[in-house]
Amino acid sequence: MVRKLSEIVLKPCVLKLQPEILETDILIIGGGTAGCFSALTIAENSKAKVLIAEKAHIKRSGCLAAGVNALNAYINPGETPETYVDYVKKEAAGIVREDLVLSLARKLNQVTQKLEQIGLPILKDDQGNYVARGKRSIKINGESIKPLLAQAVQNQKSVQVLNRVNIIDYIVRDQKVIGAYGFSLEKNIFYVIYAKAVICTTGGAAGLYKPNNPGFSRHKMWYSPFNTGAGYAMGIRAGAEITSLEMRFIALRCKDTIAPTGTIAQGVKARQINSYGREYVDEYQECDQVQDNIEISTVLRLYATVTEKREGRGPCYLRTQGITEDQEQELYKAYLNMAPAQTLKWFEQGRGPRSQNVEIEGTEPYIVGGHSASGYWVDGQRMTTLPGLLAAGDVAGGCPKKYVTGCLAEGEVAALAALRYIGSGSTNKDVRLEPGEIQDKLDAVNQFFRNEQGPYDLDQVEEAMQKVMDEYAGGISAGYIMNRTKLQLAAQLIEELLKISQTLSAENLHELLKIHEIIDRLYVCKVLIAHLEARKETRWLCYQHDADFPAKDDLHWRKYVNSRYENGEVKIVLRELVKRDEIYEHSD
């Protein structure tokens, strides 16, 4: 039988990327909060050439695209950097790098001033002092924070920004990082970028778990859905040591819109109530894993809400009924400046927060080093265990509660360390890849264009991954709780999905990006599961709640759970806590 040409289904045209080689002094991967501030710091302190590779456009990329509600890491009068460390240590139930937190805490106010200089509106009193929002936070209009940072970067002549370029792996020679591979999302170009030092500021990982809104609004989530753990995954594949992935972060948010609750809770002092109108959080204080805590911890507000709902006393709300008209108007505006869906929701319902309470829920778990301690294991200078590679912001571990200002401060620390590194003579700056090595990597990327469309597409693999993690690795439907039988099932299924991911087919550059984002998330899942299995206690409710070991075990587990990926296996390394005044250097 002769088939007509129109009956034969062919891929429209098989794309093929062509290599292009770039060189710079310092490559910054990811032009978000930390990346932009690293670039600014380098430009203001040296003549070094900087290249920012950003997969979107730095004007609105990263976590701050919509804006931010407040600066939540600031040392207000009455507080000190040391009391900030005390607070973070309590919130993290002791598993924290006090040395790293202290170094950031000392810079928080200075980077805040810098933000004001570049144009960020900060509320001041009659004497010109910042108005405290809480003990450690101040009030701002954060809508334009990212365009302001991006403009400051673009004013620097020594900084070149490569927008719409996605970095996929580091170039490593003799254990040192000498650059990275990536591809353009606009032209068929495969980049080989050589640098004397690389700063990774790619952010954390969203989209590992089945989200709150799994259908049409699957990306209406707390963390940026475009932060897909690239930095963690590249580090894992290159054998860098990773810390505390098991300390997941789960936010307490307004239902559906996943908008912040702090603006309501702190702004109009709304209390959390259950469906019977009872204030429930205080009843859970004895469950708190955080010892001697006068303030209610972030995790306890979440755990109490999750438990109320599980036991049939939901929905839970922030009690806003009865606030004044002025307060309602201010809430509308505050949300437009950072999470506009919430304001639209109030109008859509025809009732604002003055006439109805705001329903709240916990999000799916994220891996994010700006809130928890997950990320690269770094020394005091933010050098990872791979010389030449520094990390800052949500991708760097050991230092929870960084928020925006902490990410800026860490960007500065890493930038200054990168300058010292490239001045030290210990770089591999003249080492170059053989053409064959570049071709092998390029072939592996181009293979996704050559793959025939099989039975599984991108959406199916993503859905499968999120279902596995949800059910077997402590997602929303599992009440955030896990055990070893479930984790072992999860590990096996993620391994199978990693194999399937290699067969995915791309028809354009956007699909090539999405394939890499899925592969990166699967690597993060694999290592996350190993971390969850390794910590044999329950250190944090919700974040890491282990049904096999439901109690906190200070005798054995006041330790960091770290890992290195070697020959396809996740090798767990337990490390002793680093002290506040210690100068930590990598030694083994």
Next chain:
Amino acid sequence: MSIRIDQKLCLSCGRCALVCPGGLIAQDEEKKAFVKYPKDCWGCAACLKECQSGAIRYFLGADLGGKGAYMYTRDEPDFLHWFIVCNGKSHKLTINKRESNKY
């Protein structure tokens, strides 16, 4: 959660496609913008603020309680105007960009 673009109002400037943090907006042969991946929208509203003609409408998916309301913005140097259109009525909320949030 997503946006719709009214191609009759679109000026073909491409600014929305440039800033979308997910790279979800494309342009057709006439450079008119369209949302290529509507389910991948984060709802950050970056594109709205870039649009000079109010062509981009931000709406809640039905799974978030959307019932047909939408919003768009008009940008001025010191002010950002938000227009919320709901049941045929338009509400305007103006943000002074130089003023901080009260909360």
